[in-house]
Amino acid sequence: MKPRIIITDFVASMKGWLRSRGTIFWSIVFPVMLILIFGAIFSGSDNPTYTLSIQDLDNSEFSQNYTQMLENITVLDVQKIPRDIDINDYIKENDLRGALVIPEGFGDKILESFYNKNVTVNLSFYYDPSDQGATSVVRSIIGSSLQEFNLRIANGKHIIGMDQVSTITSKFKYIDFFIPGMIGFTIMQLCIYGSIERNTKYRKDGILRKLQTTPITRTEWILSKMLFMLFLSFFSTSIAVIVGILAWNVVITINIWMIAIIIGNSFLFSGIGMLIGRFVKEEETADTAAGAITFPMMFLAGTFFPLDQMPQFLQDFARILPLYYVNEGLRNSMINLDYEKAIFYTGIVLIFAGIFFIAGVLLTKWKED
Amino acid sequence: MIEKTVQCPKCHTTLICTGEPGEVVKVKCSNCGTLGKVTFKTPIPSDEIAIEVSNLKKVYGDLVAVDGISFYVKKGEVFAFLGPNGAGKTTTVEMIESIRVPTAGSIKILGKDIKTSFNDVKEKIGILPQEFHSYERLTVRETLMYFSKLYEKRADVDQILQMMDLTDHKKMLYRNLSGGLKQRVGVAISLVNDPEIVFLDEPTTGLDPKARREVWNVISGLKKRGKTVFLTTHYMEEAEHLADHITIIHKGKIIAEGSLDELTKKYGTGAVLHVNKCSNSDTAKILKERGFSATSEGNGNISVKIDYKERVLEVLSELRRACVDYESIEIRHSNLEEVFLNLTGAKLSEETP
Numbered sequence: 162m163k164p165r166i167i168i169t170d171f172v173a174s175m176k177g178w179l180r181s182r183g184t185i186f187w188s189i190v191f192p193v194m195l196i197l198i199f200g201a202i203f204s205g206s207d208n209p210t211y212t213l214s215i216q217d218l219d220n221s222e223f224s225q226n227y228t229q230m231l232e233n234i235t236v237l238d239v240q241k242i243p244r245d246i247d248i249n250d251y252i253k254e255n256d257l258r259g260a261l262v263i264p265e266g267f268g269d270k271i272l273e274s275f276y277n278k279n280v281t282v283n284l285s286f287y288y289d290p291s292d293q294g295a296t297s298v299v300r301s302i303i304g305s306s307l308q309e310f311n312l313r314i315a316n317g318k319h320i321i322g323m324d325q326v327s328t329i330t331s332k333f334k335y336i337d338f339f340i341p342g343m344i345g346f347t348i349m350q351l352c353i354y355g356s357i358e359r360n361t362k363y364r365k366d367g368i369l370r371k372l373q374t375t376p377i378t379r380t381e382w383i384l385s386k387m388l389f390m391l392f393l394s395f396f397s398t399s400i401a402v403i404v405g406i407l408a409w410n411v412v413i414t415i416n417i418w419m420i421a422i423i424i425g426n427s428f429l430f431s432g433i434g435m436l437i438g439r440f441v442k443e444e445e446t447a448d449t450a451a452g453a454i455t456f457p458m459m460f461l462a463g464t465f466f467p468l469d470q471m472p473q474f475l476q477d478f479a480r481i482l483p484l485y486y487v488n489e490g491l492r493n494s495m496i497n498l499d500y501e502k503a504i505f506y507t508g509i510v511l512i513f514a515g516i517f518f519i520a521g522v523l524l525t526k527w528k529e530d
Numbered sequence: 531m532i533e534k535t536v537q538c539p540k541c542h543t544t545l546i547c548t549g550e551p552g553e554v555v556k557v558k559c560s561n562c563g564t565l566g567k568v569t570f571k572t573p574i575p576s577d578e579i580a581i582e583v584s585n586l587k588k589v590y591g592d593l594v595a596v597d598g599i600s601f602y603v604k605k606g607e608v609f610a611f612l613g614p615n616g617a618g619k620t621t622t623v624e625m626i627e628s629i630r631v632p633t634a635g636s637i638k639i640l641g642k643d644i645k646t647s648f649n650d651v652k653e654k655i656g657i658l659p660q661e662f663h664s665y666e667r668l669t670v671r672e673t674l675m676y677f678s679k680l681y682e683k684r685a686d687v688d689q690i691l692q693m694m695d696l697t698d699h700k701k702m703l704y705r706n707l708s709g710g711l712k713q714r715v716g717v718a719i720s721l722v723n724d725p726e727i728v729f730l731d732e733p734t735t736g737l738d739p740k741a742r743r744e745v746w747n748v749i750s751g752l753k754k755r756g757k758t759v760f761l762t763t764h765y766m767e768e769a770e771h772l773a774d775h776i777t778i779i780h781k782g783k784i785i786a787e788g789s790l791d792e793l794t795k796k797y798g799t800g801a802v803l804h805v806n807k808c809s810n811s812d813t814a815k816i817l818k819e820r821g822f823s824a825t826s827e828g829n830g831n832i833s834v835k836i837d838y839k840e841r842v843l844e845v846l847s848e849l850r851r852a853c854v855d856y857e858s859i860e861i862r863h864s865n866l867e868e869v870f871l872n873l874t875g876a877k878l879s880e881e882t883p
Contacts, residue, residue: 165679166679169676169680170676173665173668173676176668176672177665177666177667180667181667366661366662366663366664367659367660367662368662368664368665370629370659370662371659371662371719373628373629374659375652375677375681376649376652376653376680376681376682377680528628528630528631
């Protein structure tokens with residue numbers, strides 16, 4: 162084993178990478194773009210606001226107090242509708258998703274209820290059934306506010322309350338979920354396609370034939386390429402982590418398990434790439450084969466969406482995908498800090514890596530038949 | 531006593547004959563009765579042999595790609611391995627380069643068996659594989675430096691660039707080079723370790739005539755520098771132009787070998803005088819009657835076999851004496867195309883798509 166030869170090949174790979182717009186895009190620009198885009202899309206999801214239009218036909222002290230109470234709810238953006246406008250026309254013209262009408266006599270009915278227990282009064286909630294998500298939230302807020310308002314009128318008090326305790330890190334946002342997945346996915350792409358290029362394009366171009374007639378050994382060559390893939394993997398990870406921290410204030414912990422998973426991930430998907438390159442000789446066909454493997458993994462292994470949002474059969478399927486264990490391992494080591502799970506997933510990733518990389522190395526041949 | 535396997539040029543029956551070094555043995559084909567001579571060459575000293583191939587065979591399933599061939603390459607010569615596509619050239623050269631594993635036979639390079647000592651040999655050989663394309667995103671100089679650093683013994687890269695006339699292109703990325711320049715870089719790569727033997731597998735395939743000439747100049751330059759060049763090609767003019775020794779392979783078997791002169795003398799028809807547009811339609815007949823080997827080719831054209839150069843003047847004198855006028859004359863010498871045609875019954879150019 163000659164370090165000079167390994168360094169020579171590593172430097173050549175590095176120069177090739179720096180001069181290739183395609184690989185720069187996939188290893189740096191693409192993950193950064195996705196982190197920024199997905200981060201921006203979901204950045205508001207922690208403090209959402211819902212618009213609620215209110216028409217107060219009563220204009221009494223009670224109706225004003227209730228309106229005031231709704232205005233004090235931070236997630237609601239209350240907009241008032243003038244009294245003299247037909248509510249149905251107004252909803253249609255302004256394309257409103259939800260509107261609350263306080264009927265005339267609202268205050269009087271409340272006053273009457275103090276003497277006559279059978280008297281009740283109802284508000285009217287107009288909603289768009291196609292927007293179930295927002296409607297159900299607003300309806301639930303109105304329900305809770307009415308309970309509170311009823312309690313105040315009845316001079317009641319809260320006896321039973323609820324403390325909310327998060328079971329994960331202090332503030333777990335979508336971007337915290339997304340960044341580890343993005344790191345796992347990017348390394349997978351880089352290693353599979355890098356490996357395929359080496360095993361199909363280099364074969365087609367006669368580079369492998371040429372190399373085997375030079376003093377470089379297959380071991381030195383594979384070692385050099387793996388060092389380069391590890392460099393790329395850590396480089397991409399660093400970029401993703403830096404962008405996550407700077408753009409979205411993600412709290413990331415770097416530890417031995419995270420590093421072990423990144424190394425395992427690089428070896429795992431380089432091995433899969435070698436296997437594809439061994440059996441599919443044409444570069445274009447090999448790229449398609451790689452796409453057929455990576456594309457489903459991208460969506461099913463919990464890179465973009467949590468697995469528990471999927472049907473059970475897809476969740477079961479995801480558990481046979483290596484990327485699932487990479488993503489979960491990275492999340493538990495970097496974000497959730499659940500080291501017991503991190504060790505478990507790291508172990509599985511390393512077993513996958515061992516199997517696929519050894520099979521890839523053994524089956525990759527320089528000699529022609 | 532040496533045992534030699536030969537093939538009848540007429541019926542292609544394989545014959546085995548024996549003789550002493552330097553002896554010429556008369557042989558009669560057991561199948562068609564054709565008579566021939568077999569020369570048992572005096573063996574050259576082993577330290578003058580660069581490559582020695584014995585009974586080399588490569589079989590793929592039912593297909594025998596290379597069928598027990600033997601030959602040697604002398605140090606310092608340009609050895610052309612000529613044959614149509616699919617003849618077994620590249621399979622043979624790739625077995626010599628240790629890229630493919632032979633089914634049987636032995637290969638020695640500079641006296642070392644490559645089965646056991648190829649790693650020792652690697653430092654002493656330079657190879658340009660067929661259809662080779664180097665790393666696209668390295669410059670010409672970086673490419674040479676990359677391959678140079680793989681070896682213990684290294685030639686001066688800048689000198690190679692100069693020798694290959696690549697200095698002006700040294701900063702260009704490999705991917706941006708023309709086909710001819712890429713081939714020149716390929717040859718340059720094969721020289722980075724200052725090798726004793728250079729293998730060039732079809733170095734001019736796909737190149738335009740100008741680029742082909744450039745590569746030929748490079749190969750001629752290698753010979754001048756004392757390198758042994760093993761050149762595989764399906765272009766007969768390339769072998770004619772460059773080679774000291776030519777070995778013709780057809781359907782996995784060697785069908786002829788020797789220098790260009792030896793091959794054309796042995797298998798060609800020699801020089802032929804073509805007389806065009808003769809005024810007398812019986813010109814060929816007249817010449818035949820006067821002892822010339824003449825053939826009518828139609829349209830008043832005739833051809834006359836020329837055994838020695840004075841024969842041309844004799845033919846022309848006879849034509850004058852017979853009052854035969856003609857438009858033009860042309861002397862054509864035998865070439866490898868003709869040799870190949872005579873040996874196989876097919877044109878080399880027709881067998882090479």
